[in-house]
Amino acid sequence: MIEVYSWATPNGHKVHVMLEECGLPYRVHAVDIGAGEQFAPEFLAISPNNKIPAIVDPDGPDGQPISLFESGAILLYLAGKTGRFLPASVRGKYETLEWLMFQMGGVGPMLGQAHHFRIYAPEKIAYAVDRYTNEAKRLYGVMNRKLAKTRYIAGDEYTIADIAIFPWLRSWKNQGIDWNDYPHLKGWFDEIGARPAVQRGCEVLADRRKPITDDKSREMLFGATQYRQR
Incomplete structure (x- = not known):
């Protein structure tokens, strides 16, 4: 039984979805990041x-x-453990890894900043909102162009790259995205979202998450507590 310490966020859902797709038994331990349990x-x-x-x-x-932390490392570990969702061919493996790194280094951090400055920041800074909204649109465009050529993000096979990216795009409204501008990506998004394992994974802990509206949650997530030396 794999013990999973998580919360209902895009990075958490990556791992929930992977476990569901692989059919591995797991037990979830909620880590309420708004309450500072992290x-x-x-x-x-x-x-x-x-x-x-x-x-x-x-x-x-x-x-x-x-024990493992970092969602990308966990996806790779589970792919290795089960022999699933990472191509066996050398070429296919590296094509998948480059898109996994694209998510870890680009999609996650940049869309996270878009969420922060568009929704959570205590003051609306036009420069920051525009910068990260435009970067979100640019990243969506990169994926849209790729998916004009292949069924899945790394090629014609469903992989951990798809699993890593999908949860981040579920908040497309918060990122200032109009799906009409990205028809190939929207088709992929709908196909991935229809997978039963993806639906189950995205429901994990979803009933526990609440909107971040109180001062304590904001402090735990965005305040000085984050930066205290431990």
Whole structure:
């Protein structure tokens, strides 16, 4: 039984979806990031960057428990453990990895900044809103052009690259996106969203998440607590 320490965020949902797609047994431990549970010593022991998700697999590669943080690393680990959603061919593997890195280095951070400055920032800074909204549109355009040529983001096979990207696009309204501008990406989005395992994964902990409206949650997520040395 894989122990999953997570919350209902795009990065959390990546791992939930992967576990559902692979059919692996898992148990979820909610880490309420608005309440500051990500700073608990027990969680920091497995996720030193105080970010969700993290996992503990009692049946690690050498038969010993292994803990992992960083959602991309967890996806790679689960793909290796099950032999699924990462192509066996060398070319296919690296094509998948480049799009996984595209998500980790671009889609996640940039769309996260778009969310912050468009929704959560205490003051609306026009420069920041425009900068990250435009970057979101640029990234959507990159994916739209790719999906004009292939069925899935890394080629003709459904992979961890699709699993990594999809949850981030579920908040397209918050990113200032008009789907009419990205028809190929919209077709992909609808196809991925119709997969039963994806639907189940995106429901994990969804009933626990609440809008970030109170001062305590804002402090835990965006205030000085984030930057305190531990």
